Amino acid sequence: MRVTHRLRRAGAATGMAVVLGGGAAACSTVAGTPSVSPAPAAAVAGDGARATSGGAVASYAAMVRAVLPSVVLVRTADGLGSGVVLDRAGHIVTNAHVAGQATAFQVQRAGDPAPRQAHLVGSYPGGDLAVIKAEDPAGLTPARFGDSSKARAGDVVLAVGNPLGLSGSVTEGIISATGRAVIEPTTGSTTAAALPDAIQTSAPINPGNSGGALVTATGEVIGIPTLAAVSPQGGGQAQGIGFAIPANLARDIAGQLISSGLIRKLGPEPTPDAGTLLQALAAADPGQRVEVTITRAGQEQTVQVTLGTLPAT
Numbered sequence: 001m002r003v004t005h006r007l008r009r010a011g012a013a014t015g016m017a018v019v020l021g022g023g024a025a026a027c028s029t030v031a032g033t034p035s036v037s038p039a040p041a042a043a044v045a046g047d048g049a050r051a052t053s054g055g056a057v058a059s060y061a062a063m064v065r066a067v068l069p070s071v072v073l074v075r076t077a078d079g080l081g082s083g084v085v086l087d088r089a090g091h092i093v094t095n096a097h098v099a100g101q102a103t104a105f106q107v108q109r110a111g112d113p114a115p116r117q118a119h120l121v122g123s124y125p126g127g128d129l130a131v132i133k134a135e136d137p138a139g140l141t142p143a144r145f146g147d148s149s150k151a152r153a154g155d156v157v158l159a160v161g162n163p164l165g166l167s168g169s170v171t172e173g174i175i176s177a178t179g180r181a182v183i184e185p186t187t188g189s190t191t192a193a194a195l196p197d198a199i200q201t202s203a204p205i206n207p208g209n210s211g212g213a214l215v216t217a218t219g220e221v222i223g224i225p226t227l228a229a230v231s232p233q234g235g236g237q238a239q240g241i242g243f244a245i246p247a248n249l250a251r252d253i254a255g256q257l258i259s260s261g262l263i264r265k266l267g268p269e270p271t272p273d274a275g276t277l278l279q280a281l282a283a284a285d286p287g288q289r290v291e292v293t294i295t296r297a298g299q300e301q302t303v304q305v306t307l308g309t310l311p312a313t
Contacts, residue, residue, distance in 0.1 A: 060158060063219045064170050068110045070143035071213050073162040074132065075115065076102040082161035082212030083107060083132065084221060086254060090137030093254045094211030095226055096123045096193065099130040107134050110168030122257030128193035128226055129250055131257045143213060146220030148246035151178050151199055159203040159225050161212025173203030173240065182227065182243055195245055199223045202240035214244040222247045260301065265293040
């Protein structure tokens with residue numbers, strides 16, 4: 001699957017396209033939230049969702065209230081997006097295309113009277129992930145992350161973020177598929193990104209949702225919404241096709257950015273973008289030990305890593 005445009009943060013260009021099975025399908029946004037018809041005799045389900053006596057979900061209000069303190073609006077001079085709080089130190093994971101070239105940010109939790117300042121910790125454009133850190137972490141609640149390897153097609157999910165700057169918005173859908181391979185190309189302001197194991201979802205994702213949370217019905221974050229689709233015919237919206245970076249991968253990369261900085265080389269090959277990184281990986285074998293050179297604050301460090309494999313899904 002090749003993405004020919006990337007979902008941009010609000011205030012920037014928003015189109016993107018993917019090639020599915022040799023055919024072109026555009027990637028953009030879907031407006032609106034599926035409505036849930038009210039039903040009588042509602043009861044509170046054990047997973048935090050409110051269910052009717054017949055088992056249908058009537059409300060996710062309690063779960064959403066628990067998740068919202070962990071999702072923030074991220075604003076740069078060029079636009080805005082969303083982010084998910086990682087820890088009580090104020091680290092926040094978002095998309096690299098949301099961070100862009102910025103090093104200073106404003107972050108704002110839903111209900112906060114004013115934004116707080118934040119700075120860039122590290123960015124990995126090759127995986128479309130970045131970490132920023134709030135100068136004042138007070139009141140920022142770390143998200144409860146789930147095991148994204150357990151995500152299955154048909155699971156109910158909510159996309160929580162700030163579409164079009166509408167703070168704390170929630171849309172509903174299901175997981176449509178897992179294990180999607182998505183490649184985002186270089187654009188005027190961003191480098192290529194490779195999403196090797198993306199979660200496909202029908203939950204509407206709009207500009208500004210990027211970097212937010214894809215949440216299960218039990219309130220666990222299992223993905224970072226990143227892309228959404230448009231139709232190839234006239235560039236109209238293709239409803240119900242969006243993609244999220246799995247939480248397991250997002251947490252792993254975020255941890256590397258916090259502890260070590262940005263990965264710049266694999267073995268003897270410089271990897272300034274996703275294309276050259278993929279080529280370097282394709283030339284190596286699972287189980288092979290290679291040197292990885294990382295750069296942080298102008299300082300380089302070389303470590304030995306053992307290459308693994310992605311699950312066949």
